[in-house]
Amino acid sequence: MASYRLNIMICAGTGCVSNRAFQIREAFDKEIRKNSLEKEVLTVMTGCNGFCAAGPIVIVQPEGIFYQKLTVKDIPFLVEEHFLKGRPVKKFMYTPPKETEPIPKMNDISFFQKQVLIALRNKGIIDPEAIDDYIARDGYAALSKILSKMKPQDVIAEIKKSGLRGRGGGGFPTGLKWELARKAEGEQKYVICNADEGDPGAFMDRSIVEADPHTILEGMTIGAYAIGASKGFVYVRSEYPLAVERMHNAIAQSKEYGLLGDNILESGFNFDVDVIQGAGVFVCGEETSMIASIEGKIGEPKPRPPYPVEKGLWGSPTNINNVETWANVPAIILRGSDWFSKIGTKTSKGTKVFSVAGKIKDAGLVEVPMGLTLGEIIYDVAGGIHSDKKFKAVLIGGPSGGCLPADCLGLPVDYESLTKAGAMMGSGGLVVADEDNCMVEMARYFLNFTKDESCGKCTPCREGNAAMLDILTRITQGEGTMEDLDLLEDLAHAIKDTALCGLGNTAPNPVLTTLRYFRDEYIAHIKDKKCPAHECRQLNTYTIDEERCVSEGHGCDVCRRNCAYDAIMGEKGKAHRINQDKCAKCGVCYEVCKFAAVKVD
Amino acid sequence: MKDERLIEAIEKHSQIEGSLLNLLQEVQQKFNYLPKEALQEISDEMNIPLSRLYSIATFFKNFSLTPRGKHSIHVCMGTACQIWGGQKLVERVGELLNIKPGETTEDLSFTLDTINCPGTCGLAPVVMMDKEIHGKVTRDKVAALIKKYQG
Ligand SMILES: Cc1cc2nc3c(=O)[nH]c(=O)nc-3n(C[C@H](O)[C@H](O)[C@H](O)COP(=O)(O)O)c2cc1C
Numbered sequence: 159m160a161s162y163r164l165n166i167m168i169c170a171g172t173g174c175v176s177n178r179a180f181q182i183r184e185a186f187d188k189e190i191r192k193n194s195l196e197k198e199v200l201t202v203m204t205g206c207n208g209f210c211a212a213g214p215i216v217i218v219q220p221e222g223i224f225y226q227k228l229t230v231k232d233i234p235f236l237v238e239e240h241f242l243k244g245r246p247v248k249k250f251m252y253t254p255p256k257e258t259e260p261i262p263k264m265n266d267i268s269f270f271q272k273q274v275l276i277a278l279r280n281k282g283i284i285d286p287e288a289i290d291d292y293i294a295r296d297g298y299a300a301l302s303k304i305l306s307k308m309k310p311q312d313v314i315a316e317i318k319k320s321g322l323r324g325r326g327g328g329g330f331p332t333g334l335k336w337e338l339a340r341k342a343e344g345e346q347k348y349v350i351c352n353a354d355e356g357d358p359g360a361f362m363d364r365s366i367v368e369a370d371p372h373t374i375l376e377g378m379t380i381g382a383y384a385i386g387a388s389k390g391f392v393y394v395r396s397e398y399p400l401a402v403e404r405m406h407n408a409i410a411q412s413k414e415y416g417l418l419g420d421n422i423l424e425s426g427f428n429f430d431v432d433v434i435q436g437a438g439v440f441v442c443g444e445e446t447s448m449i450a451s452i453e454g455k456i457g458e459p460k461p462r463p464p465y466p467v468e469k470g471l472w473g474s475p476t477n478i479n480n481v482e483t484w485a486n487v488p489a490i491i492l493r494g495s496d497w498f499s500k501i502g503t504k505t506s507k508g509t510k511v512f513s514v515a516g517k518i519k520d521a522g523l524v525e526v527p528m529g530l531t532l533g534e535i536i537y538d539v540a541g542g543i544h545s546d547k548k549f550k551a552v553l554i555g556g557p558s559g560g561c562l563p564a565d566c567l568g569l570p571v572d573y574e575s576l577t578k579a580g581a582m583m584g585s586g587g588l589v590v591a592d593e594d595n596c597m598v599e600m601a602r603y604f605l606n607f608t609k610d611e612s613c614g615k616c617t618p619c620r621e622g623n624a625a626m627l628d629i630l631t632r633i634t635q636g637e638g639t640m641e642d643l644d645l646l647e648d649l650a651h652a653i654k655d656t657a658l659c660g661l662g663n664t665a666p667n668p669v670l671t672t673l674r675y676f677r678d679e680y681i682a683h684i685k686d687k688k689c690p691a692h693e694c695r696q697l698n699t700y701t702i703d704e705e706r707c708v709s710e711g712h713g714c715d716v717c718r719r720n721c722a723y724d725a726i727m728g729e730k731g732k733a734h735r736i737n738q739d740k741c742a743k744c745g746v747c748y749e750v751c752k753f754a755a756v757k758v759d
Numbered sequence: 760m761k762d763e764r765l766i767e768a769i770e771k772h773s774q775i776e777g778s779l780l781n782l783l784q785e786v787q788q789k790f791n792y793l794p795k796e797a798l799q800e801i802s803d804e805m806n807i808p809l810s811r812l813y814s815i816a817t818f819f820k821n822f823s824l825t826p827r828g829k830h831s832i833h834v835c836m837g838t839a840c841q842i843w844g845g846q847k848l849v850e851r852v853g854e855l856l857n858i859k860p861g862e863t864t865e866d867l868s869f870t871l872d873t874i875n876c877p878g879t880c881g882l883a884p885v886v887m888m889d890k891e892i893h894g895k896v897t898r899d900k901v902a903a904l905i906k907k908y909q910g
Pocket residue numbers: 323324325326327328329330352353354355356357440441442443444445446478479480481483484585659660661
């Protein structure tokens with residue numbers, strides 16, 4: 159490989175791509191040609207850098223200079239100043255809130271400082287579409303190690319010793335699962351990578367596939383060797399076209415290099431992988447549903463046992479692991495279980511990747527050691543609450559998880575602590591809510607999601623969740639009663655205990671946690687007919703501060719023109735007023751008023 | 760239905776075990792819906808009962824049995840977008856196009872759908888116009904987007 163004076167690493171995760179990362183690259187390449195720098199400067203598209211809030215992101219290596227929020231217009235100046243004259247450009251760097259001096263280097267930015275990268279070890283460093291980049295970073299060295307030096311049983315023993323647990327939500331010990339699959343009777347065995355990422359509000363698995371597809375393939379091949387499988391599937395949701403494309407590309411490349419297919423690295427071991435695209439159904443992330451859908455059936459779950467490791471795809475032993483679980487495997491094999499098990503807590507080893515979003519300053523993707531507290535992730539890594547509003551809750555584990563209040567910010571992230579608090583680790587989605595978000599509405603939102611996604615096979619989930627949703631909807635409209643709260647709790651426990659699969663078993667979690675931690679808000683809706691966060695619009699009253707309307711906004715008339723119900727009286731230059739009889743409480747006037755003259759109560 | 764695009768797709772996917780879902784996705788993409796004749800052809804060629812194809816086509820959300828609009832608008836209903844007011848955006852698009860989620864405008868120019876998260880939560884609230892993701896969408900921005908796609 160030719161060496162360049164500067165490597166321009168342009169983030170091409172989905173977030174930055176929608177912020178025009180590819181156009182930025184074109185602009186760089188154009189300027190580089192214009193200044194005859196082709197031999198000195200190389201642009202590379204990488205996987206997700208993680209700091210999505212700052213996108214589009216560009217890192218200039220080897221110095222590690224971090225540029226953010228670039229636009230095509232900025233590029234000529236940047237190329238001239240930095241690449242030609244050697245003067246990194248301050249105005250495109252990241253400046254921490256409340257400070258004035260920018261931080262030039264990525265590794266000095268607090269977002270990156272508490273992170274420990276295992277699953278994401280190659281993010282932003284390699285071109286995910288170039289197998290040589292992966293190999294240059296010790297890629298496929300673990301595969302070569304096991305094929306030449308380790309028996310399948312040794313591989314399983316090593317993974318068991320590492321303490322690795324499933325990152326897809328359940329936290330089942332990975333080595334044990336592999337052992338069960340190895341011992342299960344069957345000529346044909348399968349491995350599956352679960353990249354369905356059903357949690358609507360999470361993007362860890364998307365980012366890992368986009369940033370480093372080869373690590374997943376390598377992990378799967380090692381797993382297949384350990385359990386004796388010859389065929390694998392990567393099941394990716396179709397909402398992730400870029401991940402699908404990169405996975406296809408990685409498979410083709412590793413076949414070409416003899417790292418996948420027949421007689422891998424001349425070892426006599428055969429293993430092949432295909433990609434299956436999910437089709438927009440949440441429950442297909444559940445393992446038995448996923449298997450059914452690969453078999454060409456509708457994706458309904460089956461009762462377990464038998465577990466997939468005994469009787470899975472087409473009745474054969476099948477080992478399913480999550481994307482992140484697979485991504486940890488090559489690192490563990492290469493660096494050893496002792497190294498891995500030193501990271502994390504007593505029961506939860508290694509790191510966990512979280513996607514942090516919602517009302518947070520530095521939304522993005524982070525990988526931290528297990529045992530860091532929720533508060534450390536939210537405040538120290540992700541910069542705290544957006545617009546300095548008040549923190550209200552962190553939603554962890556998506557629709558299967560829970561809404562935890564400020565009191566829980568001291569909780570360490572490990573499987574046991576989060577379950578004890580009524581939530582769950584889930585696959586790693588963290589969404590932060592602030593004082594403007596209503597927790598009853600949040601519970602209603604999640605229930606609406608699970609009701610829509612319930613496959614309808616078992617009654618508790620199909621009927622029970624619909625009944626809970628009815629009650630929650632009533633409460634958000636101010637028509638709830640105090641008895642409803644008991645009924646909700648009874649229903650929640652009944653569904654938890656009797657539903658057929660994990661979707662139903664966990665669907666009541668958001669309701670139970672909001673009832674436990676935010677009961678006051680429920681009571682305010684029921685007794686006072688008020689939504690403290692003003693999010694349940696039916697309970698709001700909108701009025702206009704007429705003085706402010708004239709003094710600040712000069713009667714700008716925008717609210718009247720936007721009101722679909724003819725409920726606002728007034729004309730340009732004069733004070734406006736809302737006719738409460740006509741007002742449908744849609745809240746549009748409140749949103750469009752730029753002068754804070756519309757008040758909500 | 761003797762359509763070359765269809766025959767090609769059947770040929771490609773019938774080779775691979777477990778690829779029925781991929782085949783239907785490809786057909787949906789090529790025709791913008793799953794025409795009845797196409798399902799019939801797949802049934803005949805691959806020896807799968809039509810009833811089973813129908814159950815799959817109606818179970819998975821990505822499939823449509825009626826023609827969809829020229830452009831699709833997907834408003835994200837994921838958690839982060841919910842937190843940032845995604846619900847209001849769906850209402851807004853519905854108002855602008857006079858349709859509800861799942862419906863297509865009469866002139867077949869737009870289909871409005873909700874989506875459970877394309878995974879760009881850092882840019883919430885998010886709207887997907889065809890395959891392009893737009894972040895930090897506001898009332899005005901979504902109106903401008905629709906205008907742009909209207910041509
Ligand atoms: C409703 C439901 C949805 C699920 N969605 C996912 C998912 O999106 N990704 C995932 O890896 N596991 C998901 N799981 C868990 C899988 O069933 C399975 O436990 C997991 O893929 C095993 O991998 P692991 O041991 O590496 O975690 C889901 C489970 C349920 C009940």
